[in-house]
Amino acid sequence: MTPFQWLAAGLLGLLIVFELYLQRTHQTRLRLSLLRLVIWVAGLLLITFPDTSSWLAQQLRIGRGVDVVLYSAILIFPVAFFYLLHTQERQRQQITRIVRELALQSPLEKRREVLPQHEQPMRVD
Numbered sequence: 001m002t003p004f005q006w007l008a009a010g011l012l013g014l015l016i017v018f019e020l021y022l023q024r025t026h027q028t029r030l031r032l033s034l035l036r037l038v039i040w041v042a043g044l045l046l047i048t049f050p051d052t053s054s055w056l057a058q059q060l061r062i063g064r065g066v067d068v069v070l071y072s073a074i075l076i077f078p079v080a081f082f083y084l085l086h087t088q089e090r091q092r093q094q095i096t097r098i099v100r101e102l103a104l105q106s107p108l109e110k111r112r113e114v115l116p117q118h119e120q121p122m123r124v125d
Contacts, residue, residue: 005047012044 001009019037022028046053046069053065062068 001048005050008047009044012040012047015040016044 016037019028019033019040023030023033050065053068055065057063057065057068060068062071
């Protein structure tokens with residue numbers, strides 16, 4: 001193995017150990033943890049055994065192993081981007097709904113009692 005392969009394999013090995021630690025201490029969701037573990041292990045296998053990507057490319061009739069990795073990334077990144085965009089939008093909507101409910105539950109007079117004098121809303125009579 002080349003020095004790069006040793007370095008990358010060591011880094012991926014640390015990521016796998018860290019992921020297992022997060023899962024064991026219940027600091028991450030199981031499905032997300034398993035997805036990351038699959039990605040780290042696949043990366044470790046492809047770096048440790050680079051001929052695997054060439055074999056896969058031949059089976060898919062693509063040509064070179066690096067093309068398989070590149071095509072996979074081109075397909076996966078937009079899916080991940082739009083998933084994250086959807087998640088962010090859903091969180092924004094949830095925050096908006098919560099803030100509206102809290103604003104409706106707390107009348108203006110009650111809020112005036114809680115706020116310091118310099119933060120009091122202007123009174124329009």
